[in-house]
Amino acid sequence: MNDLKTSVFANQFSHIYVEKGVMEHPRTAQVLRRFSNSTVVECSSYKDIFCRSHQEPSTQRQSRSLILAQGNAAIYPGAKVCQSMGNEHFYYTSCVMNCIYDCEYCYLQGMYRSAHMVMFVDLSETFRELDKLLAIHPVYLCISYDTDLLAIEPLTGYLAEWCEYLATRPNCTVEVRTKCASAKTILSLPKLSNMIFAFTLSPQEVISRYEHSTPSLKLRLEAVDKTVSDERKVRLCFDPMLALSDFETVYRAFFNEVFETVSGEDLFDVSVGVFRISKDYLKNMREARECSITYYPYTLTNGVYHYDEETEQRLFSIARDELSKHLPSDKIFFWTEC
């Protein structure tokens, strides 16, 4: 049934909308070269496409369009449900909105009414804003929350540009969160002590069922292994843990598999989170897609939906048990508050 459905859809990025103002930008040229068969449609503002009313993201996901825009990737203080990893000045920024992967639990479905992907082609304004912050205090910045920058690096070159910027800003530490398994791309980037590659890992059962189009656990672990071997900073993110049926067995086997490949000593740190989502996002996600993760009967506390206390604690305690065999407790960060 799915195959039959897929066959009627045009390729991903069959349409590329380009804001007039960035038609001549080198990054636009780079993207258009890569997708020379796509139809290019000029637009005045990315919002005319991305923020239209009455879009159907579930169908759009089958044939995403790409929108190249001028806009400024602003720098925001970190959100309550994200982990600061002990950093006082925690911010995030997004030069891309939406992701080439398709995780059923992804909060982006609650955040945006479109599944199309927007790329802000010019980072210079973001860098200027960041410099102002850095003049006041050190900054810990997540640059790959609302997308997966590593997965699109060969297309965009954003990480290479970030590396160039970071090379002269030692008081700015950047986290690149990813499910991508391309160690080759990572190894092609300059080695920086202020860039952390944060690999999100899930049991293969979760990947197969909910993390569509993402690399397998095996491939992600190989990428982790190559990245640590190259002496780069690596964080493992076990987030979100999901209350699958039989989650105890599944997650214990999963942690075993992870630490058969990776040594805890080589890791910068690890983070653990159990699925949680803001009330408004969950409402939008339910409208956007029918999936068992969004329709689970969660408990609502202070505007955040989460598993009931007992389930949460069971998931956390599995992680705590298993991770403490491999890492000291000051390297394990748990997301705990609502």
Added chain:
Amino acid sequence: MIYLSAALYMEASPFIKAYECTKNAAFTHMQVFTSEEAVIVITGTGPVQAAISLTEVLTALPPSETDIFANVGTCGCPDQSAEIGETYIINKITADAEARDYYPDLLYLHSFPEASLTTVSHLQTEPTEHSRMLYDMEAAGLFQAALRFFSTDRMFFFKTVSDFGENGTSVGPTFVFELMTGALLGITEALRSFHGSGTRRITYSESEETVIQQFLDLLYLSETMRHEMRRLLLYYELERGYAIGMIQDFIHTEEIGEGMSNQPNSKKEGKIYFERFKDQCLR
């Protein structure tokens, strides 16, 4: 169902025949043709007129979540290298009067050349200054009207070039009919392939809906808890299996219902059964 609009009868005529539509007498001041497969509206010319006509029909005959909308018709093209009779699918509509652009989502494979279209409010007798390739008199109005009823991926605009917008060009009804007859097969085939390819949601049959309603009534649930129960049923359906079977098993094993040993008599009692049912769904 395919909802189709054209400004003029002659543009719609080949489609009325192809979809075996007959005139719908419920509409007295505009021409609407219906069959089991299609609703065809002759909107008249101009963006405002077209939007009003389409809105009226869509309000009277509301589309379902899987229905699609298509606008067919002729258009002018200042670019003389275009071929008269060629049909384009539109990826951008500019409302000349508002200086606003509208974008139908083109997510499906198709075999038409694509073009941008400018909607002007009166007939052009000179080639336009716009760099855009095509112009018509309705699409922008139709897009805005249809957007209340169709998502952007379920709207399609097909324009067949009838003239180059030169001074004094007149396109007669017979010629329009011939052009649209030529466009018919490509458009109907495309619509057949687009229709029903979008996202489908879980729906219950009438008899399944009756089972759910009876269950909700049986448990004395408040309005909020009824919504919660429906979400829970959807969760069960997506994660575990057949929700209706789960309800029937629960009623049977808990022996609830009229004449059975357990019959909740208040919202409080119903809530206890709701929680028990939830536990079983998550087990």
